[in-house]
Amino acid sequence: MLLLEHPKVLRRSLPSGRRRRPPLLGRFRFGYVSPAVLLVAVLLYLPFLWTVYQSFTTYSGLGPTTWAGLANYRELLHDPVLLTAVWNTLLWVAGTLVLPVALGLLVAVLSFNIRGASWYRLPFLLPYAMSGTGVAVAWSIILQHGGIANSLLSALGLPGGGESFLLYAPQNTLVMILASTWQQLGVNALLFVVGLQSIPREPIEAARIDGASGWTMFRKIYWPLLAPLTAVVVGLSLVASLKTFDIVWVMTQGGPGTSSQTLAIAMYRDTFVADQYGYGSAIAVVLTVVSGLISFVYLRRQLGSRKEIGA
């Protein structure tokens, strides 16, 4: 940040004989940032404020916008459809913590420091090469009623051959969480591997000499030293899972009915399918506040732990 300041000092330090020349740092410095500032102001900040304002109004896409005060938010609290969306979003949040994050950590720890580790991790990274939409198309084909999954289960003599995975709640949300896990696990594993590699060798060697291994080693040494990175992975995954859209939109569009809607899907459907712009805005605001709070708490915890290390 030191570099950013003291333009005046620099200008004054120029030899006085060259005063006629243009100033060292140029005259139109603001011209260089203005495209970026203009772009984010008009296309990101303005729409953001507009959505906040609109969440206090009713607007159907046509006709006038009328002030509605907190009516949209009050409706949010009493809307059974939205309650389903909140419930499903919580399922996504919990499922994301249990599956891609925990399994990612497991894969990272298992493959850490063994020969050929990258080969063992490759199968988990392959699905990440596909886009969310591509993964969703593939999994909905596998899981559709009478599809590959059903046939495979009956061929193996397992239960579930006649199951309609995507047609009933809550199993439709659960199988979509599995599909998302299939895609996300590898990245989380990779992040954890980077974290493991940055752990200093001394405490590990010391613990090994003391006879620690396996689970004890993980619990007493790796886990506490990984904590800052775990906070980042958990924080990122939480915020991403709150905004889950692609997979659900492609696989079920939030249906059948509204049974697999998440908050992000509800926001999209209420706005662009049902033309309730004010109500859709209110859902977006709630989504933003919740994910903002989570990011804030995680960021603070992370900065806090860094301070402890520094002290």
Next chain:
Amino acid sequence: MRKRLLGEASRRATLVVLGLIWLFPAYLIIITAIRPADSFNPSSAWIPSGHLGLWANVAKAWTASAIGQSLGSSLLYSVAAPLLACLIGALAGYAIVVLRLRHGFFWFMLIFGGTVFPSQMLLIPLFVSYAKVGLYDNRIGMIIIYTAISAPFAAFVMRNFFTNVAFSIFEAARMDGASTLRIFAQLYLPLARTALAAVFILEFTFVWNDLLFGLTLTQSPGTRPVMTALAALQSDVYAGTPVPVALAAGLIVSLPPIVLFLATQRFFARGLALGQL
């Protein structure tokens, strides 16, 4: 020592089992995408077909579902928007770090703050105002919004990068009489090409994989990005599009970011040392 070896064997075994579970869906997707379209049968989907139908499937997806047309749009969006974002971000970083813009940190935070807004907060106003000014269902409109979303990250990386460039380079060029714009274009941009390439690849992948903005801001086959077309193909499967055709489309559409990433891997190897991989 013996216990450790045993531990390692069981670790490998667990990884192999998990890895096979992970590979199986990928196997299903690939063998289904390459089998002839009419030979698909869910009850024997895991047995590979003796005939290769991949090219016929791709050709069918290309024409029947407008995947081909939307590939062109997506290519335009995911090249043009990150390029513009890189340029705009580099200009901002240059002004803040090298030209020491007054209140530079404030302007930086303002630009970087653009990354915190969830897409859901932008959709409605963008949809309404795009419709009003004629940018709805318009390629220019799509490039503008993707550029706006990509610019803050580009500015962030470029600001960090320029902080590490010696200021004496700038001073020397200035004393030689070069204008600030010329120093930017001929000295700083070429210096930053590795960082710019890394930013470009990440933003390319983001724009390429986007579904939400494409769904909200476009409508006609000529402007819809490819993920939107692919998502539509999914509902077409219930209406009779053969399963292998849909999966072949899913694979083809995933290729460009992978190819780009592999082709430029050395930029990443230098920048983000991902260790053992």
